[in-house]
Structure formats: C-alpha cells, structure tokens
Amino acid sequence: MTATLLLLLPLLLPFAVPVPARRALDRLAPVTALWVITLCAVVLAGCSLAALGAFVLTGLLRLPAFAALGELVHPLSTASGPVVLPAAAVSVGALAVCAGTLGRAALKEFRAFRRARTEAGRRPAAGDLCVIDSPRPDAYALPGRPHRIVVTTAMLRSLDAAEREALFAHERAHNRGGHHYFLAVAEIAAHCHPALRPVRRAIRLAAERAADEAAAAAVGDRRLTARAIARAALAGQEARSARPGLAPAAASGPVPHRVRALLAAPHVTRRAATCAAALLLACATVSFASSVTGLIDFHHRVEIAQGEESR
Amino acid sequence: MTDAKDERRPAGELEAGVMAVLWAAGAPQTPGQVQLGLGNGLARTTVTTILTRLYDKGVVERRRQGRGYAYYPVQDAHGLTARRMHSELDRDTDRETVLARFVAQLSPDDERILRDLLEPGER
Numbered sequence: 001m002t003a004t005l006l007l008l009l010p011l012l013l014p015f016a017v018p019v020p021a022r023r024a025l026d027r028l029a030p031v032t033a034l035w036v037i038t039l040c041a042v043v044l045a046g047c048s049l050a051a052l053g054a055f056v057l058t059g060l061l062r063l064p065a066f067a068a069l070g071e072l073v074h075p076l077s078t079a080s081g082p083v084v085l086p087a088a089a090v091s092v093g094a095l096a097v098c099a100g101t102l103g104r105a106a107l108k109e110f111r112a113f114r115r116a117r118t119e120a121g122r123r124p125a126a127g128d129l130c131v132i133d134s135p136r137p138d139a140y141a142l143p144g145r146p147h148r149i150v151v152t153t154a155m156l157r158s159l160d161a162a163e164r165e166a167l168f169a170h171e172r173a174h175n176r177g178g179h180h181y182f183l184a185v186a187e188i189a190a191h192c193h194p195a196l197r198p199v200r201r202a203i204r205l206a207a208e209r210a211a212d213e214a215a216a217a218a219v220g221d222r223r224l225t226a227r228a229i230a231r232a233a234l235a236g237q238e239a240r241s242a243r244p245g246l247a248p249a250a251a252s253g254p255v256p257h258r259v260r261a262l263l264a265a266p267h268v269t270r271r272a273a274t275c276a277a278a279l280l281l282a283c284a285t286v287s288f289a290s291s292v293t294g295l296i297d298f299h300h301r302v303e304i305a306q307g308e309e310s311r
Numbered sequence: 312m313t314d315a316k317d318e319r320r321p322a323g324e325l326e327a328g329v330m331a332v333l334w335a336a337g338a339p340q341t342p343g344q345v346q347l348g349l350g351n352g353l354a355r356t357t358v359t360t361i362l363t364r365l366y367d368k369g370v371v372e373r374r375r376q377g378r379g380y381a382y383y384p385v386q387d388a389h390g391l392t393a394r395r396m397h398s399e400l401d402r403d404t405d406r407e408t409v410l411a412r413f414v415a416q417l418s419p420d421d422e423r424i425l426r427d428l429l430e431p432g433e434r
Contacts, residue, residue, distance in 0.1 A: 126330035126370050127323030133334075133386065139413035149327070155413075156335040161350045164331050167413060168324070230425045233414040237422055255414055256424040263428060 003301070004083075007054050007294035010047035011193075013287045017044060018198035020283065024276040025202050027269070030209035031177070036277050037206055038182050041199045043284040045192035047291040049098070052091040054291075054298050059088020061302065073307040102191040109187070120148045128175075129168070131156065137235040139167055141174035149175075158235035163228035166219045170228075173214030179207040205254045212258050213266075226262035229255060322361075325353070329361045330370065330384065339374060339381035 021037045028036065060066040061076045062084055120130045120142050130142070130150045137155040142148040149171040159167060174180070186203035189196045216225040233255045332348035333340055340348065342359045349358070362382050365371045373380040417425065 126365055126368075127321075127326035129327035129330050131330060131334045131384065151331070153334050153337075156331050157337070159335075161328075161332065161348055164335070165328065165351070168327055168331070170413060172324075227429065229414060230429050233417055234422065234425055234429075236414055237417050255417060256421050256428070259425060259428050 003294050003297035004087075006290045006297070007051040009290040010044070010051040010287045010294075013283055014044045014048060014193045014195035014199075017041075017280065017283050018195070018202070020276060020279040021199050021202040024280055025206055025209070027272045027276045029273070030206055030213050032273075032277070034179075034182055034203065034206040034210050036280050037199065037203050038185055040280045040284045041189040041196055041203065042185055044199075044287050045189040045196060047287040048193045049095070050291050050295060052095050054295055055087045055091040056095065058298065059085050059091070061305070062088075067305075070302070070306070072302070072305040074305045076305045077301050098192055102188065105187065105191060109184075116142055116150070117144055120150055128172070137232060139171060139232070141171040141179070143175055143178070143180040147172075147175035155232060155235070159228055159231060162219065162221075162224055163231060166215050166221075166225045166228040167232065169215035169218035170211045170225070173211040173218070174207065177207075177210060177214070179211065182207055201254075205257065208254060208258055209261060212262055216262060222262045222266075226259045229262070230259045322364075325357070325361055326365060329358065330365065333371060333382060333384045339376065339383040341376060341379060341381050345382070 017040060021040070024033050024036055027033075058076070061070055061072060067076070119132075125148065128147055128149055130148045132138075132150060132152045134152040135154050136152055137158050139149070139151040139155045142150050149168060151167070151171075155167070156164060182203055186200040190200035212225060212229065215228075216222040219225060328349055328351075329345055332345050336344070336348060342355055342362055345362065346353060346355050346358045362371065362373075362380075366373055366382065370385060371382045372385050373382045375381075
C-alpha cells in the first residue's frame with residue numbers, strides 16, 4: 001500500500017515544478033538555469049514513466065495468464081483489487097497517449113529539421129551564414145555539421161550592422177552551446193507528463209537567455225543586444241500584421257522578458273540562486289528516491305509471489 | 312570593438328558579416344561601401360580579401376564599377392529555394408521547438424511593452 005503511494009509521488013511532483021523552474025530562471029545565471037531545469041525535467045519525466053510502468057505491471061500480474069507467465073506461485077500482494085486494475089488501465093492509456101504523441105512529434109520535428117538542413121545545404125554559405133531571400137523577418141540556428149545560422153533578408157534589413165552582429169552572436173551561442181539538445185529533451189519531457197509543459201517553456205526561455213547573455217558578452221554591449229532582439233521582434237510583428245492569415249500567439253511571450261533582463265544590470269544573488277536550484281534538485285531527488293523505493297518494493301513483492309523469498 | 316579584435320575573429324564570421332551587408336544593401340556594393348556598412352573598423356584591404364574569397368567560392372557575383380568591382384549576392388535559380396523555404400516558414404508556430412528562433416511571436420501586450428522599453432533609444 002505504501003509502495004503504491006510512493007509510486008504516486010513521481011506522478012504528482014511534476015505539478016509542483018513549474019513555479020520553482022520559473023523562479024530558477026529569474027535567479028540563476030541562464031546557463032546554470034538551463035542545466036538545472038533540464039536535468040530536473042529529465043528525472044521527473046523518467047520517474048513518472050517508471051511509475052506508470054510499475055502500475056501496468058502490477059495490474060497485469062493480477063491477471064491469471066500473466067501471473068502464470070511471471071511464474072507466480074502465490075497471488076501478488078497489492079493494494080485492494082478494485083484500485084489496482086483501474087490504475088493499471090489508466091496507466092496503459094496514459095502510456096499509449098504518451099508514446100503516440102511523442103512518436104508523432106518526433107517524426108514531425110525530424111522532417112522539419114531535415115528539410116531545413118537540405119535547404120540550407122543547397123544555399124551557398126558565407127562562413128556559417130545562410131541567407132534566405134524572404135520578405136518575412138526570421139532567424140534561427142540550424143544545428144548539424146557544420147552549424148549554420150539561417151537569416152532572412154528581411155531580418156538583415158530591419159537591423160543595423162551592430163545589431164546584426166548581436167543576432168549572429170546569439171545564434172552562434174545556440175549552436176556552440178548545443179541548445180538544440182536541451183530543446184529536444186524539453187520536448188520529450190513535455191510529452192511524457194502534461195504538467196511538464198510549462199517546464200518546456202522555461203527551458204526554451206533559459207536557452208534564449210543563455211544565448212542572449214553570450215551575445216551581449218561577444219558584442220560587449222547589453223543594450224545593443226536588447227535593442228536587436230526588440231527590433232527583430234517588432235519587425236516580425238509588422239510583417240505578420242500585414243498578412244491577416246496568421247493569428248499572433250495569445251500568451252504573453254518571452255521576448256519582453258529577455259529584453260528586460262538584458263536592460264537590467266546582471267545580478268545574481270548567490271543565496272537566492274542556491275535556493276532556487278536546491279528546490280528544483282530536491283524535487284528531482286524526491287521523485288527519483290520515491291520511484292526507486294517503490295520499484296524495489298514492487299520487485300520484492302514479485303519475488304515473494306514467485307516463492308523465491310519468504311515474507 | 313577594436314580593429315585588433317575584429318582581425319582576430321574567425322574567417323567564417325567575417326565572411327558572414329560581409330555577406331549580411333551585401334544582402335541588407337540590396338544593390339551592388341564596392342569594398343568601400345561594405346567597409347562602411349560593417350562599421351566595425353575592419354581594414355579596406357581585409358574587406359577586399361574577404362569579398363574576393365566569397366567571389367571565388369561563387370557566393371557573390373561582381374561587376375566592374377569605376378576602377379574596381381561592385382559585389383552582390385548570388386540569387387539561386389528562379390528563387391526556388393527561397394520560395395520553398397518561405398512556405399516552410401509560413402507553417403511556423405510550433406517550429407520553434409528544435410530550431411531555436413531568434414524571436415518568438417509577440418502578443419499585443421508584448422508589443423506595447425517592447426516599444427516602451429525601446430523608448431529611451433529610438434523608435
């Protein structure tokens with residue numbers, strides 16, 4: 001019974017994480033925040049999957065056919081039957097939805113990425129820059145070998161020379177920092193547990209902030225970097241409003257946050273930062289410990305039921 | 312940004328900077344104009360060297376202008392790539408997942424906040 005409760009914890013903890021993740025983003029250095037939040041998301045996603053798996057197995061082993069397959073000689077001691085089977089059924093459903101959306105998203109991502117790569121490969125490149133002649137301001141880092149920066153002509157024209165350097169430095173920081181790995185992990189985690197979706201947003205923002213800070217350091221001017229971001233975003237907005245087909249995203253976006261952070265003097269108070277990081281890591285540790293304990297207990301009960309161990 | 316710092320930057324980054332100036336200008340540029348456009352104190356000879364290298368790679372075209380050349384970026388045949396890429400970009404919204412975009416879309420609130428933040432400077 002206690003084991004069942006222990007295995008519920010990894011499923012509930014992700015709900016507690018978005019707030020500390022957001023706080024960590026504000027208080028930690030961006031690169032540190034990126035690592036800590038991503039690590040936490042990985043552990044929480046993994047543990048919640050493990051817990052679901054344990055519920056499924058428990059349910060299956062209650063069925064005579066599977067009990068025989070698992071060579072159980074005694075019935076598995078579990079929480080009361082009416083709980084176990086529905087829990088298993090729900091877990092099977094959750095895992096199936098998880099696998100389905102994850103597979104579809106992964107396929108879509110992979111296709112989009114490959115297409116972007118092929119297009120960039122076809123373009124003649126100057127250094128790592130790949131320019132696309134388009135009236136729509138856009139820029140992104142394209143990981144791979146070699147790393148590329150893809151920028152549209154409209155984006156180049158809406159920034160001055162110094163701002164362009166800030167933009168390039170930002171995109172190079174993404175590539176150098178391997179931020180696409182973090183983004184991919186965030187994506188996977190968000191598909192594993194719905195409560196990790198806000199955490200995915202936090203990871204994306206942390207990656208942008210890390211690249212912003214790297215760009216500010218490279219061009220040696222925080223204000224300039226802030227201006228580049230703001231002007232690029234506003235230029236994109238103007239291009240969009242000229243084409244009514246595209247509705248702007250409803251939620252308040254990350255751009256003002258980034259610009260504000262760059263305009264403010266960099267401040268990291270050691271104590272607040274440590275607290276924010278510790279809170280996230282504590283969540284991850286509790287989730288890990290409870291799922292491991294739960295799984296060990298489950299394993300123990302299976303061995304008892306197999307008659308290999310006495311109570 | 313000092314001369315020395317820029318001269319020490321990797322060749323690829325300098326090429327990217329020069330290419331950006333050519334695309335942003337939208338008309339053939341002489342090395343002197345590119346140097347001005349870069350605005351980072353790179354020596355004229357360095358700019359000329361980079362332009363020549365880009366020309367050798369086939370990334371830029373050039374035509375005679377006065378005693379030297381004016382350079383402009385090579386457009387690919389029929390702008391095919393541009394069109395394809397463009398339609399790709401149009402399907403955006405969730406593409407920012409793996410491709411880290413420079414800026415996300417703005418809500419009307421964001422737009423107002425940004426304009427306020429930029430106020431002290433310009434715009």
